Amino acid sequence: MEQYGRAFTRTEPLLEHLGLARDECPYRLGSGEGQPMLVPVSLAGCMRSGDWYDPVLLQVLPRAEEETAREGFCRDPVGDCDAAVEPGLLHKYGSRVLLITTDACAVHCRYCFRRGLHGRAIRLERGALKRIVRYVRDHADIVEVICSGGDPFMLPCATLREIVEPLLTIEHVRTIRIHTRVPIVEPLRLGAGIEELVNDIACRRTCVVVIHANCAQEITRDCRAKLQRLRAAGAVLLNQSVLLKGVNDSADELERLCRTLVDTGVLPYYLHQLDRVEGAWHFEVPVDSGLGLVRQLRARLPGYAVPRYVRDTTGASSKEMLG
Numbered sequence: 001m002e003q004y005g006r007a008f009t010r011t012e013p014l015l016e017h018l019g020l021a022r023d024e025c026p027y028r029l030g031s032g033e034g035q036p037m038l039v040p041v042s043l044a045g046c047m048r049s050g051d052w053y054d055p056v057l058l059q060v061l062p063r064a065e066e067e068t069a070r071e072g073f074c075r076d077p078v079g080d081c082d083a084a085v086e087p088g089l090l091h092k093y094g095s096r097v098l099l100i101t102t103d104a105c106a107v108h109c110r111y112c113f114r115r116g117l118h119g120r121a122i123r124l125e126r127g128a129l130k131r132i133v134r135y136v137r138d139h140a141d142i143v144e145v146i147c148s149g150g151d152p153f154m155l156p157c158a159t160l161r162e163i164v165e166p167l168l169t170i171e172h173v174r175t176i177r178i179h180t181r182v183p184i185v186e187p188l189r190l191g192a193g194i195e196e197l198v199n200d201i202a203c204r205r206t207c208v209v210v211i212h213a214n215c216a217q218e219i220t221r222d223c224r225a226k227l228q229r230l231r232a233a234g235a236v237l238l239n240q241s242v243l244l245k246g247v248n249d250s251a252d253e254l255e256r257l258c259r260t261l262v263d264t265g266v267l268p269y270y271l272h273q274l275d276r277v278e279g280a281w282h283f284e285v286p287v288d289s290g291l292g293l294v295r296q297l298r299a300r301l302p303g304y305a306v307p308r309y310v311r312d313t314t315g316a317s318s319k320e321m322l323g
């Protein structure tokens, strides 16, 4: 049987897999029209059976709330569309650029602010990549290139290598960073080729891999094993989370997450205040509550294990520190 690449794309089979009867659902399910459902079988494997409020399930299950508009929630809340300097390249923050390598993700998170990308079949054509490399070469203040998306680890290794190789020839690019959720939601997708690529980057520059876990339950045995291999290959591992109502909005859950990350060799980097994207309002935790949670974390954990609580704001020159 295939070890990865199988996913639930409809609500019924997922509910059935979890032993949940649709007519007993305590909340209203949605059609997933704005963003089709996509849940790797491996991610479903870490959900608790029979629990409508499982924190992993809540991140991926289409809800009726997605289809109702809310004041203040819009399509491009962080102004990304205005920050594109070349197709596929965002240059919002002086010293680093963000490269949209693909629109594909292994999972569709219901709160995602880039959800508009999914299904747009974004590919970096040779010409676009050339222009991007020229832009980075011409801007000596760019010291870091962030490969994002979508999820760069969804690309065939050879494709990701084609993107990264020319960047490694630019003297002022000191760090290649990869933003990915694959090690969490579908760890077995990462093969030896990716480890080699990470190792090749790490031998020449600093290679930072930022994963995205929101609760401790997501860090399964397979996930740990894969992260350890990436670390052995030379990657610096960081995690970003989004503060999500019903998922990780308690000090106990956040503490468990941070401790599990540190145990796995991953430092908590960011805890993001939810971006106010259309259809995600039911996940929002008020900033005041977030500040209280981070204060509790500081009392319970060593400093390096407490993520920075941040918000992305349109037009700012870095993320806004909340606490």
Ligand SMILES: *Cc1c(COP(=O)(O)O)cnc(C)c1O
Residues within 6 Å of the ligand: 083, 090, 091, 092, 093, 096, 097, 098, 146, 312, 318, 319
């Ligand atoms: C978050 C973000 C970055 C990276 O910011 P760091 O604070 O260095 O993690 C870069 N570009 C864009 C557009 C971003 O949203």
Ligand code: SF4
Residues within 6 Å of the ligand: 105, 106, 107, 108, 109, 112, 113, 114, 115, 149, 150, 151, 181, 212
């Ligand atoms: S993995 Fe990241 S980019 Fe992809 S849907 Fe989830 S939050 Fe969005």
